[in-house]
Amino acid sequence: MNRTSRSAILIVACAAMLSLAPMGWAQQTPLGQPQGGIFNPSVLKGEGGCSLTSNCADVAPGMIQSALVESPLEENLRQLTDHFGGRLTGSPAAHEAVEWVVEAFHQAGVDDVHVEKFTMPHGWSEGATRLEVLTPAQFSVRLVSTGWSPATPPAGIMAPVVDVGAGDDAGFAKAGQSVKGSIVLVHSSILETYEQLADEYVQDVAIVQRAQKSGAAAIFWMSSRPNRLLYRHTLSFEGNPEPLPQAILAREDAERIARFLAHSQVVRVHFYMPNRLTGPVESENVVAEIRGREKPDEFVLLGAHLDSWELGTGALDNGCNAALAIDAARVIHSSGVLPRRSIRFVLFTGEEQGMLGSAAYARAHQAEMDKMVAAIVFDSGNGRVTDYSISGRKDIANALREDLKPVQFLHPVNVTLDAELGTDNFYFLLEGVPTLVADQDPANYMLNYHAESDTLDKVDIVELKKNVAVAAVTTYAIADAPERLGERQSRAEIEQLLNDTGLVAQMKAMGFLPFWLDGTRGRQ
Numbered sequence: 227m228n229r230t231s232r233s234a235i236l237i238v239a240c241a242a243m244l245s246l247a248p249m250g251w252a253q254q255t256p257l258g259q260p261q262g263g264i265f266n267p268s269v270l271k272g273e274g275g276c277s278l279t280s281n282c283a284d285v286a287p288g289m290i291q292s293a294l295v296e297s298p299l300e301e302n303l304r305q306l307t308d309h310f311g312g313r314l315t316g317s318p319a320a321h322e323a324v325e326w327v328v329e330a331f332h333q334a335g336v337d338d339v340h341v342e343k344f345t346m347p348h349g350w351s352e353g354a355t356r357l358e359v360l361t362p363a364q365f366s367v368r369l370v371s372t373g374w375s376p377a378t379p380p381a382g383i384m385a386p387v388v389d390v391g392a393g394d395d396a397g398f399a400k401a402g403q404s405v406k407g408s409i410v411l412v413h414s415s416i417l418e419t420y421e422q423l424a425d426e427y428v429q430d431v432a433i434v435q436r437a438q439k440s441g442a443a444a445i446f447w448m449s450s451r452p453n454r455l456l457y458r459h460t461l462s463f464e465g466n467p468e469p470l471p472q473a474i475l476a477r478e479d480a481e482r483i484a485r486f487l488a489h490s491q492v493v494r495v496h497f498y499m500p501n502r503l504t505g506p507v508e509s510e511n512v513v514a515e516i517r518g519r520e521k522p523d524e525f526v527l528l529g530a531h532l533d534s535w536e537l538g539t540g541a542l543d544n545g546c547n548a549a550l551a552i553d554a555a556r557v558i559h560s561s562g563v564l565p566r567r568s569i570r571f572v573l574f575t576g577e578e579q580g581m582l583g584s585a586a587y588a589r590a591h592q593a594e595m596d597k598m599v600a601a602i603v604f605d606s607g608n609g610r611v612t613d614y615s616i617s618g619r620k621d622i623a624n625a626l627r628e629d630l631k632p633v634q635f636l637h638p639v640n641v642t643l644d645a646e647l648g649t650d651n652f653y654f655l656l657e658g659v660p661t662l663v664a665d666q667d668p669a670n671y672m673l674n675y676h677a678e679s680d681t682l683d684k685v686d687i688v689e690l691k692k693n694v695a696v697a698a699v700t701t702y703a704i705a706d707a708p709e710r711l712g713e714r715q716s717r718a719e720i721e722q723l724l725n726d727t728g729l730v731a732q733m734k735a736m737g738f739l740p741f742w743l744d745g746t747r748g749r750q
């Protein structure tokens with residue numbers, strides 16, 4: 227079910243933009259303050275309080291109003307998605323989007339914007355993947371490579387397909403010796419919940435290991451979406467190539483192959499996937515800052531990833547939240563008050579390849595981690611924010627509930643201790659910094675997750691504006707609070723937290739644990 231309901235709001239400020247010829251990105255100028263803005267743009271620098279008033283909660287209604295009225299948000303998101311398209315890390319589209327984002331933050335009125343580069347071990351792109359079914363019947367199969375999958379040999383792979391069920395130990399045991407030299411077909415259920423998604427990542431890593439150990443030539447994953455919808459992701463979380471060629475097959479085509487196999491008919495295929503893997507490539511995070519009035523060295527980070535997979539245009543994942551971070555900067559700046567501490571708005575790249583941009587940021591800023599008060603991350607589409615997951619940090623729950631009071635009239639936003647390994651908060655958590663991940667109503671997120679269908683028409687702008695309000699108020703309140711939200715944890719405390727929350731099991735299953743244990747990542 228698609229719950230999208232497009233906003234009928236007329237964006238006056240966009241009219242001039244739409245008349246520009248959409249040729250190069252340079253002509254795609256990001257929008258700044260809305261016309262007829264409701265705030266005085268001059269910044270008040272009151273001493274020892276949020277503004278001329280003494281209560282920090284007093285500034286929240288104005289920020290909420292600024293987020294909800296006509297704004298550059300929708301037009302900015304249109305440019306990020308329709309103009310640049312899918313922003314695969316390391317691709318020209320991603321680099322051009324980075325330049326555009328720098329300008330967008332300038333337009334939002336922040337004090338400083340800059341780009342911080344990091345290196346990915348490999349660049350990757352897909353060639354003209356195709357599959358011919360040779361026996362027992364000829365039919366066309368829709369398929370797409372997984373990200374960072376190696377190419378097949380130049381002549382392709384000519385092999386039988388072997389059904390390994392769900393790809394668990396029992397499935398491989400049942401298939402036995404026939405797996406050697408074959409292409410294994412792994413079944414899936416239709417993706418409906420975040421829990422299923424998290425399980426899928428954890429289980430798939432083990433399935434690849436089983437396939438490799440059994441001598442399989444390649445893996446075919448049955449699409450977890452109906453109606454021949456395809457999507458892409460990777461299980462290689464360090465930006466390195468996957469161990470085996472892997473493709474996602476349209477669910478209906480995979481089921482057809484499975485039915486032949488169930489009737490003991492041999493399915494022989496010619497699988498051709500000329501992917502291009504390059505050497506190291508540079509990528510960039512964009513960092514924008516509003517400097518604090520009292521403790522400018524201390525900072526709260528509001529982050530989202532800018533990169534996406536490129537079959538669609540990365541609207542839900544995560545263009546809408548990249549646009550949210552830019553708009554939260556505009557909202558906070560235009561409130562005319564300065565927070566006590568600084569706020570850094572960071573758009574990461576390389577998230578889809580294993581949170582590489584945020585890992586690089588945490589590494590590059592290790593000397594500042596004592597000054598980092600919190601990392602707030604948005605990365606679950608544009609469904610309503612229902613909670614902030616604080617990954618087991620009981621010590622910050624009460625203070626955060628106070629900070630969230632001003633947004634409760636929009637809808638309830640709660641605090642949960644849940645923890646999950648899956649987005650850009652993770653490497654800050656490993657540094658002992660309190661992290662908040664926005665939990666969002668799944669809305670239409672699962673169906674379109676990483677898929678060809680993740681396009682702007684799926685985004686509910688009215689809901690996204692409410693999320694901008696929640697993000698801006700939360701970030702401002704934490705940055706402005708008299709006391710720090712929470713202390714930085716020691717390595718021993720982080721270790722305890724990883725055990726208490728079950729994160730350590732996820733790290734182990736997904737291959738992250740060695741980097742923590744050997745000190746490559748996280749607090750020493």
Ligand SMILES: [Zn+2]
Pocket residue numbers: 531543544577605606
């Ligand atoms: Zn994402």
